[in-house]
Amino acid sequence: MRLLGVSGGPTQSSKTLLAVKTSLNYAKAYDETVETEVVNVSEYNVQFCDARDPAKYEGDSKLLIDKIISADALIFGTPMYRGTYTGILKNLFDLIPNDAILGKPVGLIATGGSDHHYLALEHELKPLLGFFLAIVLPGVVYANNQHYTNGELSSDEIKDKLKQLGTSIVNFHRMMPDDKYSIIGALGPTIKRKSLSDK
Template sequence: MKLLGISGTIIGSKTGIIVRRVLEEVKNKHSDIEVEYLDMMDYDVQFCDGREPSTYSEDTKKVMEMVSTADFYIIGTPIFQGSITGVLKNLFDLINPNDFRNKVMGFVANGGTYQHYLVIENQLKPIAGYFRAFVAPSYVYAHSDHFNQHNELVDSNVLERIHYLADEVVFMQKALRSNHPNLVD
């Protein structure tokens, strides 16, 4: 099983730090899970415009392939103007909705106000519902105050939520695979 962590931004480092921490937690506890990290900063992804997928640039096709072939996800975004990034929205638009169907999604986000955690509830979870994906009950939201001056996560509550999220996505994916193999294969 492959877990793909996605940092859905092309600016800043905090989102990637959180996503990678969840992936590290999974790697440390579950050696049977293949972990891959997709940092949208590393790719020049074209805007979705409805064209045939094979006509997109190599970077765009590579990202689409990485997302489409993963078995489950940790998806991260900073919150800008009370919403997910355009980069992440564009990524969702590029992927065939059937490629997310019956897969587990866990969410992480970061922002400059404590209320922005609501974006996970009011935007990301409904998007997952549209895709007919399974959503981990836990999520991680980190405020700038949760990082030290070296950009390290130091808040014990955030670190605990990372622990729970890592456990939940793996538990859910394994349970789906063992109890309902027709849903995930």
């Protein structure tokens, strides 16, 4: 199982990034055969989506698209920005092919200045992942700045939740059939992506 953590904060000292790393470490501790990798999207030179065929992106954009396509399960993390996920993450979701995460277990983590926007994961990020036909774990982790001290995650409650998420996504993936199309329900309408080669 390849478990990819994708963090959409703009800083290297991102609290969200730390939370994603922590959850993946718990997943690895639970099952050492799980291959984990975390990407902090802002450390990559990702292009803005320009509506080309996703297969035609190059460089870091292609690298991240390929990492997402080859992952078996993913944990997405975002700081809350203006009551939703960051533009960095939105752009990444615009870049990936429509079937990049189809039928894959997905866990969600967010960090906000306070808890006021915790429902944004339910009302903003889950519907987006619904478009991609990803299978989002029902329970998410929502931390706030008070859960961190001097750049470290200091809340045992949040650490426990990150452990629950990390172990749950491993358990979820173990239950997945080889044919993920057999459990996703109906496909949505076919939406053709515009390609640069289209006239």
